[in-house]
Structures are given as structure tokens and as C-alpha cells.
Amino acid sequence: MSAEVAETPLVYIVAGEASGDLLAAGMMRALKKVTGGKIRFAGVGGDLMRAEGLESLFPISEMAVMGVFEILPHAPKLLRRIKQTVADILEKQPDILVTVDSKAFSLRVQKRLYKRREAGGPVGFPLVHMVAPTVWAWRPGRAKVISRFLDRLLVLFPFERPYFEEHGLKTTFVGHPASTQPVGDGAGLRARTQIAPRAPVLGVLPGSRPGEVRRLLPVFGETVRRLIARYPDLRILVPTVSGVAEQVRETVKDWPGTAIVIEGEAEKYNAFDAMNVALAASGTVTLELALAGVPTAVGYKVSPLSAPIGRRLVNLEAVVLANRILGRPVQPFFLQENCTPDALTVSIARLFDDTRARADCAAAARELRELLGTGAVSPSETAALTVADAAGISPAETA
Structure with missing residues (x-):
């Protein structure tokens, strides 16, 4: 890796299902725009993220499970992929980690990295998650739990912020990208x-x-x-x-x-x-x-x-x-x-x-x-600007 490439900010993004792949791809596209293309990506994603330049660590189709008993048969593979992802993040030492949706996978990765940080491990980069757990629909106590091991949360709905801010988690409403979805033919x-x-x-x-x-x-x-x-x-x-x-x-x-x-x-x-x-x-x-x-x-x-x-x-x-x-x-x-x-x-x-x-x-x-919506700035760009700010990446300097 050349010195110039090594100095280019690295954003590690993890999305474990189709909806997260869509959200993350939009954010990646916006990050390239606000940094003038001076950005690198690594992580786990699907077809849309690959189209934006990500080489996925493994296929996200392996993570597409939900429900208590649906997850159980996949638990051994899920745990192996969590361990693999954590190891890859620690090896690459990104400027920021952003996990998107897929809570069963993403938040377990985040929690392991937080524990490494607490034990004095090399986790100096911000731990950010996008798409809040639906604490307003079930198990509101999860808001307190995840607020302990995340540095920042990006939420898609305006009514979600108070659930997490109550527990001291810096929470940003970025808007829902679907609010700007195109009208088809x-x-x-x-x-x-x-x-x-x-x-x-x-x-x-x-x-x-x-x-x-x-x-x-x-x-x-x-x-x-x-x-x-x-x-x-x-x-x-x-x-x-x-x-x-x-x-x-x-x-x-x-x-x-x-x-x-x-x-x-x-x-x-x-x-x-x-x-x-x-x-x-x-x-x-x-x-x-x-x-x-x-x-x-x-x-x-x-x-x-x-x-x-x-x-x-x-x-x-x-x-x-x-x-x-x-x-x-x-x-x-x-x-x-x-x-x-x-x-x-x-x-x-x-x-x-x-x-x-x-x-x-x-x-x-x-x-x-x-x-x-979020007005004149699209939700994807709002998310990208929030991530850049959390990572200390100045769009004005890199654009």
C-alpha cells in the first residue's frame, strides 16, 4: 500500500441484509461526493455496496436471519463470522466503524470491540451504528444497553432520538432515504x-x-x-x-x-x-x-x-x-x-x-x-456528513 493510499481515510462498513445494503450504499456514494473521492471502504455488504467499491469480507446472505429460533440453527456460523469481522476490523484499524441495521450481527460486533477497548485493546476509532433497534416497538430496555457500547447512533425516524439520548448516547436524526425515492416509470x-x-x-x-x-x-x-x-x-x-x-x-x-x-x-x-x-x-x-x-x-x-x-x-x-x-x-x-x-x-x-x-x-x-426528510440535504448525505464528523474527516479539506 502506498503512503498516499494509507493516509486516505478508511471507513469500515458492515451491513447484513438487503435493507442495510441499500442504506449503506447511499451513504458510501455520499461520502465519495463530500470527500471528492478521497475515501476508502472495507467491510461486509451486498451487491449495492460492491457497486460503490466495497469488496465484501463474506456474502451478506449468511446473515439474513431473524427471530429467536430462526437464529439458533445459524448460531455457530454467525459467531464465526462475528469473530472474523472483529479480527478484520482490528487488523485494518479504520478511521471509523459504521454498522448498518442487522442488529443480531452488527451489535454483537460492536459490543466485542467495545469490550476490547475497555480492556485496553486497539479500538481508538469511533463505534457508530445506523438504524436504531425498534425499541419503540419492543423491548425498550435495549436503548439503555446499546447506549453503553456505542459512541454514536444514526436514526431514521425523528421520534427515536429521545429513547437513546435519555441514556447519554449521541444520537443524530439523519432522515430516511426512502423519503427521496424516485418515482418509477x-x-x-x-x-x-x-x-x-x-x-x-x-x-x-x-x-x-x-x-x-x-x-x-x-x-x-x-x-x-x-x-x-x-x-x-x-x-x-x-x-x-x-x-x-x-x-x-x-x-x-x-x-x-x-x-x-x-x-x-x-x-x-x-x-x-x-x-x-x-x-x-x-x-x-x-x-x-x-x-x-x-x-x-x-x-x-x-x-x-x-x-x-x-x-x-x-x-x-x-x-x-x-x-x-x-x-x-x-x-x-x-x-x-x-x-x-x-x-x-x-x-x-x-x-x-x-x-x-x-x-x-x-x-x-x-x-x-x-x-x-431532512430538507435540502438528502438523508444519505446527512448520514455521510455525520460519519465524516465522527471520524474527524473534514470534507472541506479533502473535497
Whole structure:
């Protein structure tokens, strides 16, 4: 490594799933902009982060698990990857570590490094996390716990700051990148996929984790069969991500109506614009659909063993992000035994048939953009400037 390269700030970024990959890639792109390209990256990420110049330590698909009992079978590999990541960070000695989402993995890495620091180890760089644990939805005590071992937290929702500032953690609201998501070209996508301009289109989004897809697609598939019996001209679009794309294609190939599987960020937004209604797994994509003004029913299932624990710990009214932010049920939510083809079919048919649904969703989208944005500076750039400040990287000097 040349002396010039060695002196270029190194930002180590860890993202363990598709939503984190998207957020981290936007931040990386903004960091390159504010530093005039005088920045280096290392860490763990997916396709979008690789496109911004990251060589991932290992595939993030290995980390895409959630729930108590879903994690247990993966625990040995998870622990090995945590150990490997910590060792790589210590060897590279970055100017800052930024972990993004994927709390089961990321916060364990952060905690190990904090313990090394407390023991006098070589951890002089700031420990920063982006995307707060959903303490407002379940286990609020986690705010106190993570405040002990992080130096800074970047949150996406304005109501999150007080939960962590109460415990002395420096917390910055950076805004949600989805608030600036583009409007897609639905007409163009319909033309390319031979969907008639006036044909009704249902978007089906079964999640980004293999377990989600495995549990939800059978229920979603039966719902599609019932809806096509009611709406014979119905067409199906299935936006997905690379980590589960083959699994999704294999499952939907026998659905009626020839489901069209779509990959890529640009095509996802085109699909949003082409949809009349969506059926989606609970997660970040439901907020993206709300911001796109798509009437959406949300379904979710966890393993039967995790469900009783979740019911005791989770505030179910806060699970669907748009509903939590706006304080009203913008998107109907069906969990576990309530996530059935019968219930989903009735809900989606109501969204198709209610002429007010799209107008109501358009109004909600405008409210959400105002609440989640940060004005003239984009959320990704706000995050990049916050990271640069925490690392002592001066954009004015390096740009």
C-alpha cells in the first residue's frame, strides 16, 4: 500500500441484509461526493455496496436471519463470522466503524470491540451504528444497553432520538432515504412486460430473507389464486432481491397469471408505479410502498416457536412503519394465524374496489415524505456528513 493510499481515510462498513445494503450504499456514494473521492471502504455488504467499491469480507446472505429460533440453527456460523469481522476490523484499524441495521450481527460486533477497548485493546476509532433497534416497538430496555457500547447512533425516524439520548448516547436524526425515492416509470414497465395499460396489477413482495419467503409465499400464492378468480385480467409483479431471487422464481413459477419476477432498485420503483395494489411482507418495503402511494396489505409469519415470545414483547401497533409514523392504520396488518388467504383476499379486494384507497394513500405519502426528510440535504448525505464528523474527516479539506 502506498503512503498516499494509507493516509486516505478508511471507513469500515458492515451491513447484513438487503435493507442495510441499500442504506449503506447511499451513504458510501455520499461520502465519495463530500470527500471528492478521497475515501476508502472495507467491510461486509451486498451487491449495492460492491457497486460503490466495497469488496465484501463474506456474502451478506449468511446473515439474513431473524427471530429467536430462526437464529439458533445459524448460531455457530454467525459467531464465526462475528469473530472474523472483529479480527478484520482490528487488523485494518479504520478511521471509523459504521454498522448498518442487522442488529443480531452488527451489535454483537460492536459490543466485542467495545469490550476490547475497555480492556485496553486497539479500538481508538469511533463505534457508530445506523438504524436504531425498534425499541419503540419492543423491548425498550435495549436503548439503555446499546447506549453503553456505542459512541454514536444514526436514526431514521425523528421520534427515536429521545429513547437513546435519555441514556447519554449521541444520537443524530439523519432522515430516511426512502423519503427521496424516485418515482418509477410504470407505463414503461407495463409495455416491456406486455401488461395492458388498464390491466389491474398486484405487486407481491414476500421479503428479503429466505425464511420469510419460505413462510409467506405459500399463503401469498393461494391469495393470488383467489384474486385471479375474482379479477381474471389481474397481472402479478414480484419485485425481489438477489439473495432470494432464485427461491422466489422457483416458488412462483406455478402461480396462475404468469407472475413476473423483477430485480434491481430501478425496476422496483418502476414496479411500484405500475401496481394498483400490493401485498407485502412486513419490513422497510412497506414504508417504500406507502411513500409511493401504493395501497398495501401487510402480512407476516414467524416460526411457531418464535411467535409466543414475540407476542409478549412486541407492540403490534408499531410493527408497520407507516402506521406507527402517522398514528393511523394506513396499511392493514395480518400477523401469524391472521395471515391467511381468506383475510388477505378480502383486504386486497377492498383496496382494489375502494375508489378512495389510492387518494388516501397519496395523501399519506405526502405526509410521510415531509416527516422523514431532512430538507435540502438528502438523508444519505446527512448520514455521510455525520460519519465524516465522527471520524474527524473534514470534507472541506479533502473535497
